[in-house]
Amino acid sequence: MHINFEQIYQLAQQWDQEDPLRSFRNEFYLPQKSDGTPKIYFCGNSLGLQPKLVDKYVGEELHRWATLGVEGHFKGNPAWFNYHRILQEPTAKLVGALPHEVVIMNTLTVNLHLMMISFYRPTAKRYKILMESSAFPSDQYAVESQVKLHGFDPETAIVEVAPRSGEFTLRMEDIQQTIYKHADSLALVLFGGVHYYTGQWFNLAQIVEAAHQVGAYAGFDLAHAVGNVPLQLHAWGVDFAVWCSYKYLNSGPGGTSGVFVHERHASKQELPRLAGWWGYKEETRFLMKKGFEPMQGAQGWQLSCGQILPFAAHRAALEIFQRAGMERLRAKSVKLTGFLANLIQALNQQAGQELLRIITPADPEQRGCQLSVMVKHNGKQVFNQLLEAGVVCDWREPDVIRLAPVPLYNTFEEVAQFAYILGRILNLVTKSTIFFRFAFFN
Numbered sequence: 001m002h003i004n005f006e007q008i009y010q011l012a013q014q015w016d017q018e019d020p021l022r023s024f025r026n027e028f029y030l031p032q033k034s035d036g037t038p039k040i041y042f043c044g045n046s047l048g049l050q051p052k053l054v055d056k057y058v059g060e061e062l063h064r065w066a067t068l069g070v071e072g073h074f075k076g077n078p079a080w081f082n083y084h085r086i087l088q089e090p091t092a093k094l095v096g097a098l099p100h101e102v103v104i105m106n107t108l109t110v111n112l113h114l115m116m117i118s119f120y121r122p123t124a125k126r127y128k129i130l131m132e133s134s135a136f137p138s139d140q141y142a143v144e145s146q147v148k149l150h151g152f153d154p155e156t157a158i159v160e161v162a163p164r165s166g167e168f169t170l171r172m173e174d175i176q177q178t179i180y181k182h183a184d185s186l187a188l189v190l191f192g193g194v195h196y197y198t199g200q201w202f203n204l205a206q207i208v209e210a211a212h213q214v215g216a217y218a219g220f221d222l223a224h225a226v227g228n229v230p231l232q233l234h235a236w237g238v239d240f241a242v243w244c245s246y247k248y249l250n251s252g253p254g255g256t257s258g259v260f261v262h263e264r265h266a267s268k269q270e271l272p273r274l275a276g277w278w279g280y281k282e283e284t285r286f287l288m289k290k291g292f293e294p295m296q297g298a299q300g301w302q303l304s305c306g307q308i309l310p311f312a313a314h315r316a317a318l319e320i321f322q323r324a325g326m327e328r329l330r331a332k333s334v335k336l337t338g339f340l341a342n343l344i345q346a347l348n349q350q351a352g353q354e355l356l357r358i359i360t361p362a363d364p365e366q367r368g369c370q371l372s373v374m375v376k377h378n379g380k381q382v383f384n385q386l387l388e389a390g391v392v393c394d395w396r397e398p399d400v401i402r403l404a405p406v407p408l409y410n411t412f413e414e415v416a417q418f419a420y421i422l423g424r425i426l427n428l429v430t431k432s433t434i435f436f437r438f439a440f441f442n
């Protein structure tokens with residue numbers, strides 16, 4: 001069985017019509033080409049699009065500020081004093097946590113430092129941190145500086161797990177073996193949830209299990225995982241996690257960040273931490289007394305009063321996730337990204353060679369929305385031509401294009417259009433004459 005691009009479009013349009021989430025696309029502003037038609041935006045892994053609802057919620061807070069001034073802290077619903085609270089419940093649902101295990105505050109790297117102050121307490125014997133090789137640079141710098149802060153040498157205190165030679169992604173058994181190997185000297189396993197470069201989704205439950213077996217804490221940076229893949233942080237026994245809100249969560253550039261602290265730690269008053277007044281017991285905070293007494297739960301790590309404007313944008317974004325539901329999003333995502341992967345393989349088949357190598361795992365259980373595609377020839381030029389054709393994706397040196405069709409606002413038709421544009425750039429296809437094997441589209 002064969003199929004041509006016209007038929008692929010028809011199939012994609014049919015899937016879009018059947019998509020229970022299709023109306024969510026209308027809730028976002030879509031960047032446009034000069035002719036006024038929407039670009040193909042596959043960059044939600046880097047900066048998610050703006051929900052229209054952000055206008056309303058941010059607008060309300062601007063209005064409150066304009067009309068009430070300082071009284072906004074205690075007037076209105078929710079008052080600024082409590083604003084972070086309405087973010088807890090939807091956040092807890094999104095990451096599989098109890099509401100008191102999460103808090104929204106600060107920005108990602110700041111929160112990573114705050115968590116490491118509490119959970120990286122090295123001793124002469126147990127001082128190592130294990131992480132994935134080529135982690136996001138901010139995480140590398142954070143870890144390096146924490147190790148130095150405690151007087152250790154990053155060369156010996158940071159252990160990295162790397163892909164085997166000729167491979168691009170990590171094997172679970174290698175992560176586990178490295179944990180067992182450093183057992184007694186390991187203080188903390190700090191991993192990404194989904195790797196920013198390769199798109200690999202790690203098995204967090206198994207990483208936690210191995211870390212706990214050797215007596216180490218397990219913490220995660222979920223920047224590329226939250227809003228992308230289903231999470232069960234509480235059930236998996238994760239010690240702590242942090243994430244940002246501007247990638248898959250669509251809460252705007254520089255948006256606020258989330259923190260998870262498992263309840264078995266969250267109420268431990270004695271856990272060392274950096275403190276600020278907003279983490280102080282709410283009932284007596286305004287007595288302004290000496291001597292820090294933390295709130296119960298993750299809220300006890302708050303430093304400063306709430307960042308109301310970023311919180312308002314985040315509120316809008318979380319509300320959309322609540323309505324769409326992570327289960328439905330994930331189901332669509334598997335199909336959408338699978339469709340893209342199949343079309344890329346079809347282009348390779350058309351070329352008779354692997355011009356486009358997908359380095360992201362093929363197993364849907366090991367990836368989220370994102371596919372990282374290594375381009376064999378003239379990658380940067382191909383990328384630039386995609387941009388010119390109205391595709392927004394990103395380039396990672398030396399030869400990788402990251403593509404993230406997201407289930408909230410991308411469509412199957414866009415995936416088909418993208419494949420056609422890419423096929424044209426590579427001189428592989430025309431609309432009606434070139435056929436692919438039908439098996440790819442089952």
Ligand SMILES: *Cc1c(COP(=O)(O)O)cnc(C)c1O
Nearest residue numbers: 107108109136138196221223244
């Ligand atoms: C996006 C990202 C960051 C960015 O950190 P900010 O503090 O928000 O600038 C850090 N770590 C990872 C893994 C990321 O993907």
